[in-house]
């Protein structure tokens with residue numbers, strides 16, 4: 001399938017694996033790129049420039065296809081060494097960066113000069129337009145359904161994507177709630193040039209995370225996610241569990257008085273315990289409503305091949321017959 005996104009990134013299929021904390025390691029990124037999509041290493045999981053360099057080199061040894069690095073810009077008193085991380089990305093020859101969170105404008109000139117293509121993840125049309133203004137090459141439009149941080153507007157993809165299509169000149173992919181061929185074809189009908197998936201890629205054989213996490217996603221329905229940290233204006237969609245229920249009880253009790261310190265036990269340092277040690281109930285971790293559409297743990301190659309074959313069938317047979 002050829003779209004503006006496959007052309008922009010030099011990939012075979014318009015399918016991107018979004019950066020995911022403690023999931024987006026070299027093994028997963030390489031598997032997605034080898035299957036014809038765009039795999040992405042999560043920069044902040046590595047933390048330091050030295051570790052990121054090693055992870056990029058590992059990925060380069062596993063694939064000769066294009067892959068990217070995610071840089072999430074978080075508000076922080078002690079920010080990660082973003083200039084150092086970008087230096088390593090440039091030095092190792094990575095040509096695609098997925099930015100997310102705060103406006104990456106200050107880092108754009110260095111990346112652009114190195115010939116890096118930038119796709120920024122946005123949860124609203126206004127942020128997508130801003131990304132376009134500062135020179136991003138594409139955006140990943142993340143609807144309210146998404147796992148992770150859906151922003152504060154609560155606009156689902158059936159509205160957000162056509163709104164983005166109406167306003168943007170640069171290409172965009174649909175993100176949030178994407179799982180299969182139906183998602184891809186629908187996203188393209190709504191104006192996207194491809195799709196970005198997070199949660200779906202966790203439940204694959206190639207995701208280097210504990211089996212308990214994959215099973216938790218397979219066992220979950222579309223009713224099993226919760227929104228946390230609303231009152232901190234840092235809303236996150238996570239899989240429900242006893243720790244999340246206790247966090248929500250604190251949020252309810254404290255209301256607008258809630259401070260990050262009140263919920264630190266349920267959110268800080270949780271990812272390695274969940275993803276590596278296999279304790280999915282230890283705290284809050286991002287998961288999309290799309291868990292309700294996930295009932296197997298295929299290889300990434302099987303997943304992407306099935307999506308592309310079935311997308312072809314939907315377009316050429318089901319939709320063709322309807323006109």
Ligand SMILES: Cc1cc2nc3c(=O)[nH]c(=O)nc-3n(C[C@H](O)[C@H](O)[C@H](O)COP(=O)(O)O)c2cc1C
Nearest residue numbers: 018019020021100146147148176177198199286288
């Ligand atoms: C476990 C997990 C961790 C994530 N970590 C990050 C991250 O560190 N940076 C980021 O930009 N997005 C992160 N995301 C968001 C994904 O890249 C993607 O935008 C989102 O999962 C799309 O929604 P979906 O899960 O419905 O496919 C994360 C998502 C999940 C499920």
